[in-house]
Each structure stands twice: as C-alpha cells, then as structure tokens.
Amino acid sequence: MKQFLDDDFLLSNQIAEQLYHNHAAHLPIIDYHNHLSPEAMANNYQFxxxxxxxxxxxxxxxxxxxxxxxxxxxxxxxxxxxxxxxxxxxxxxxxxxxxxxxxxxxxxxxxxxxxxxxxxxxxxxxxxxxxxxxxxDSHSCIGLLLQMNVETLCTTDDPIDSLEHHQTIKERLKAPKVYPSFRPDKALGMDGSADYLTYIQQLGEASGVAINSLDTLLEALQQRVDYFHKNGCRVSDLGFNQIPAFDPKASGLDQHFTSVLGGQKLDLETIENLQGFVLAALCKMYHAKGWVQQFHLGALRNNNERGLRELGPDTGYDSMGDFSQAERMSRFFNHLDNSDQLAKTIIYNLNPRDNDLFATMTGNFNDGKTVGKFQFGTGWWFLDQKVGMEAQMNSLSNMGLLSRFIGMLTDSRSFLSFPRHEYFRRILCNLIGTDVMNGELPHDMVLLGQMVEDICYYNAKAYFDFDQN
Structure with a gap:
C-alpha cells in the first residue's frame, strides 16, 4: 500500500515514475491562462x-x-x-x-x-x-511563483484595462515574465442594458474613440488590440456558452447596433449576428498580430439568482452546460479560415460528453504550416481533475496528436494553485507509463521522455513564442 502523497503520488508503475521524476518534475511552468491579480504582482503583495x-x-x-x-x-x-x-x-x-x-x-x-x-x-x-x-519574502506573491519555478504567466484582462500594473511588473521583475491577455467578453454583450452602455462609454474613453456605430466600435477595439500588443500581449480569450450563430451576410447590423446604443433590446438572432460579426473582426485582428486565440465554451453561469444578487458573479454558482457546439464552431472557424485569417486557436470544453467532438474539430483547421495550430485545450474548471484530464487526453490521443499538446494551465485566482501543474504532469506520466506496461507503447525512454517534456513545457514555449517580446 502506498502512502498518501508520497514521492510517487498518482504514479502506478515504474515507467510512470521514471517519466515524472526524470523528465517532468524539473521543468519550468508556462501558465498561459489564469486570473491572478496584476496589481498584487506589481506591488509584490504580502498575504x-x-x-x-x-x-x-x-x-x-x-x-x-x-x-x-x-x-x-x-x-x-x-x-x-x-x-x-x-x-x-x-x-x-x-x-x-x-x-x-x-x-x-x-x-x-x-x-x-x-x-x-x-x-x-x-x-x-x-x-x-x-x-x-x-x-x-519567500512567500510574497512573487516569492510563491518563484518557488514553483513559474517562468511565464498570462493574466486575463479587459480591453479597457490600463495595463499599468503590467508595465510596473516589466520594469521591476526579471522573473517570472507576466503578460496580459485580451478578454473582450463585455464588449460583445450587445444586450442594450445600462451596464453594457456604461461599458461602451468606458471603452470609448480608454481608446479615445467616440463609439456611435459598428465601425467606431471596431476602431476602438483595434486601438486596444494595438495597445495590448505594445504591452506584450500575445494571447486573447473568450468565455461564451457557445460561439455565436451568426450569418456573415446578415444586413442592417449597423442600424441594429445603433438601436443597442439607444438602449433597445433586440431578439436573440440579431444579438448573435452582431456578436458574431464583431468577434470575427476581432479574430482577424488577432491573426494579423500573430496572437493565439482561446475559446472557453460550455459554462452555464449564474444559476442561482439570489446568489448572484447578493454576492455577484464568479462566486460559485456556475455549472456545466449542455449547449450544442459543433455546428457553430465549424461555421465560425471556417469563416475565418476561408480568407486565411484563422489565428492559432485553443478550444476548451466544459462538458465531457463533447470531448470527442472538440478533439475532432481541431483536425478540421490545421493547415500543415504551424505545428499543432488548432489545439484541444486541457481539462478546465470542473474537468481539471484526474478523470477529466485523462478523458481529455484520451480523446485527443484517439482523434489527434497528444504529442503536440500544449499542456496545463491553472485558470486560477490563487497564487497557491501552481502545484496543479505537478498534478497534471503526474497524471500525464501515469497515463503514458500504463500504456507502456500494457504493451501499448514501446519501452523507449528517450522517445517517451521527449514526449513528456514537450507536453509539459516545450510545446507551449514554441506555440506562444513569448521570447519575441
């Protein structure tokens, strides 16, 4: 019987142990999506x-x-x-x-x-x-990151953010490298609510563009993309339950957006056409900048109205959704690919029933030019646990190339969350080691060791190419 959390925790055989201890454990961490506070890092906050x-x-x-x-x-x-x-x-x-x-x-x-x-x-x-x-000092927020050998991390930032804290971090820190990510969810609300109109005013102030039409909205967003790029951003993100079901040939969108600015509530089809139009334009901006775009899909948010009213969003009242994903993704990514404006893309699934669906979707848009251009992202949120991670990697293995996978992220608001990379690496090594023990993979430790190192670190390092900053 093994001891709880011993050196070989989650490693069920000798091959898994060798892969983890000799190839995975020592590697730096690239955490390319989290919700850590840039202000805390800029001030090296002491908890x-x-x-x-x-x-x-x-x-x-x-x-x-x-x-x-x-x-x-x-x-x-x-x-x-x-x-x-x-x-x-x-x-x-x-x-x-x-x-x-x-x-x-x-x-x-x-x-x-x-x-x-x-x-x-x-x-x-x-x-x-x-x-x-x-x-x-060893346990300040920066000290905690250094303890875990964090090399690079990307925070999640709204287009209206000043990025002043990122600028301070860059001036003060040699390590870790901290970059912003562009998260425009609020700009895509299109619901005509008071909150949306207030946000559009803030976006206009941040960009220096008076937003009174779709063209000026896109001008403002382009200005913020340019600004984020100058401040080291190379990654975007979006958290929707589904990709908008939009018609690229839909007419009257500028008039509809003017109605939104007037506080008018539109029908769902019109809202999705507006959202899809603006999102597609953003994705083309990302492609022009050479960014990676991420799509976190499938969350059913704010289920508890009383909880939302009393505590606000992101307080523990979200769950998996059962949304239809395939056709919407296919149409949207095909629209971008048709004009060769599809950026490197990561799609994250929240409902395990859709793992094979997401894994097969990635194969539709690899172009033979960029290694692993279209990625099935790691198990996230409710799936960032042993069963969820194994299921995601098994679907990716069956439908694509696990060896080109860019690995783990924390998606966390806690500076104490980075052992989750260790957790993932142990699960990965055990998955591969078990295949070797079952005779399903060759006992070639050079080949397998390189595969593990690539998934844990080197694939992400090449994919994001943060060294260009």
Whole structure:
C-alpha cells in the first residue's frame, strides 16, 4: 500500500515514475491562462494570512463549504480570517475523492512544508505556521511563483484595462515574465442594458474613440488590440456558452447596433449576428498580430439568482452546460479560415460528453504550416481533475496528436494553485507509463521522455513564442 502523497503520488508503475521524476518534475511552468491579480504582482503583495492567500476568491472551496453546511458568513462574509480558515479545515475531511483534497494537501506541502492533514484538530497550528511563513519574502506573491519555478504567466484582462500594473511588473521583475491577455467578453454583450452602455462609454474613453456605430466600435477595439500588443500581449480569450450563430451576410447590423446604443433590446438572432460579426473582426485582428486565440465554451453561469444578487458573479454558482457546439464552431472557424485569417486557436470544453467532438474539430483547421495550430485545450474548471484530464487526453490521443499538446494551465485566482501543474504532469506520466506496461507503447525512454517534456513545457514555449517580446 502506498502512502498518501508520497514521492510517487498518482504514479502506478515504474515507467510512470521514471517519466515524472526524470523528465517532468524539473521543468519550468508556462501558465498561459489564469486570473491572478496584476496589481498584487506589481506591488509584490504580502498575504495577511493563509485565508487571504487561499480562500478569498476561490469558488471551488466556497462550493464545497456550502455543500458542507457552512454559513455564508464564514465563506464570503464578515467572519475573521482565522474563523474562515477553521471552517475550511472543518470541510476538508469531507472533500475526500474531490480534487480539493489533493490540491489542499499538495499546496500545504509544496509551499509550507506541512505534512499534516488539515482538519479541525490541526487547523490552529497550521494557521499559525503558514501565517508566519507568509510574512517572509519567500512567500510574497512573487516569492510563491518563484518557488514553483513559474517562468511565464498570462493574466486575463479587459480591453479597457490600463495595463499599468503590467508595465510596473516589466520594469521591476526579471522573473517570472507576466503578460496580459485580451478578454473582450463585455464588449460583445450587445444586450442594450445600462451596464453594457456604461461599458461602451468606458471603452470609448480608454481608446479615445467616440463609439456611435459598428465601425467606431471596431476602431476602438483595434486601438486596444494595438495597445495590448505594445504591452506584450500575445494571447486573447473568450468565455461564451457557445460561439455565436451568426450569418456573415446578415444586413442592417449597423442600424441594429445603433438601436443597442439607444438602449433597445433586440431578439436573440440579431444579438448573435452582431456578436458574431464583431468577434470575427476581432479574430482577424488577432491573426494579423500573430496572437493565439482561446475559446472557453460550455459554462452555464449564474444559476442561482439570489446568489448572484447578493454576492455577484464568479462566486460559485456556475455549472456545466449542455449547449450544442459543433455546428457553430465549424461555421465560425471556417469563416475565418476561408480568407486565411484563422489565428492559432485553443478550444476548451466544459462538458465531457463533447470531448470527442472538440478533439475532432481541431483536425478540421490545421493547415500543415504551424505545428499543432488548432489545439484541444486541457481539462478546465470542473474537468481539471484526474478523470477529466485523462478523458481529455484520451480523446485527443484517439482523434489527434497528444504529442503536440500544449499542456496545463491553472485558470486560477490563487497564487497557491501552481502545484496543479505537478498534478497534471503526474497524471500525464501515469497515463503514458500504463500504456507502456500494457504493451501499448514501446519501452523507449528517450522517445517517451521527449514526449513528456514537450507536453509539459516545450510545446507551449514554441506555440506562444513569448521570447519575441
């Protein structure tokens, strides 16, 4: 029987152990999509407590605590940091077989050297021990990144962001390299609401363009793309439940957008035509800049109206959706490819029933010029756990080229989340090692070792080519 979280955690055979320890463990991390705070990094923020570093903004933990009957005052409410941490410690024993149990104890070990299991019995000691370490330079937000050998990371940034914090980071830091990502979801709302109109005004102010038509909206977005590019951005992102079902030949769009600016509510078909038109124009801008574009698809957001009203978005009330994806993706990417304006693209799936669908979609738009141009992104959000990651890699293996896969990202708001790369690397090595033990892959450690290193690091390094900055 193996010990919990021993050196060979998640590695079930000798080949897997060799692949992980000799080829994966030492590699730097390129985290090309996360939600970390640029302001915290610019100021090298020192966390006040493990609660500050670990529980604030972590809706994974919040969902578990609510499921365990913890009152909201200890989750997002006014309870003290120590009391909130103790309520999390009370919840942790009940998270066994949830990835939170693995992540919690990996993070305690890797950042703080704590081997004890977190529980109500150990909570006070662990709170005190982590609190003392978090006062040290080694455990500032930059110190935490350096501990995990993070080489490059990309934050998620709205087009109206000034990027002043990224500029400060570039001036002050040699490592890690921190770049913005362009996330224009709000610009694509098109719902005529007061919030949308306020955002359009802010976009106009940020770009210096008076937005009163579709042409001026695109002019403003192009100005922000140019600005982001000058500040090191090489990646865009979009989080929609589905790609808009738009007709490239639809007429009257400028008039419809003028109606939106007047606060008018449009029908769904018209909104999607507007969204698709603007999104396609953005994607052509990305292609012209040589960026990578990412599409996170399939989330059903804000299911709990009361939770949204009381706490706001991104507070733990989202789930998998069961949206139709294939035809919309095919039409949209084909529209871009027809004029040879399809940028390097990553598509992320949130519903495991669609893994094969997404994996086969990527094969439609590789062009024989760029290695792995169209990527099936790693298991994310509800799928960034052992079963979800294995399922994604198995679909990619069956339908495409796992060896050209660009690997893991955290998609996290926590500076303590980077052991998730270790988690992924162990799962990858075990998947390959098991195939070797079953006689399904050759026992060629040079070939297999290179494959593991490429997936964990070198494929992403070549794909994004951040060295051009």
């Amino acid at each position: 006040a407590s493990i609660t500050d570093a670990w529980l604030y903004g972590d809706h994974y933990k919040w969902r578990a605590m609510r499921a365990n009957g913890i009152d909201e005052s200890y989750i997002t409410g006014s309870a003290s940091d120590e009391d909130k941490f103790k309520k999390w410690a009370e919840t942790v024993p009940y998270t066994m077989r949830n990835p939170l149990y693995h992540w919690t104890h990996l993070e305690l070990r890797r950042y703080f050297g704590i081997d004890e299991l977190l529980s109500p019995k150990t909570a006070s000691e662990i709170y005190s021990e982590t609190g003392a370490l978090l006062k040290k």
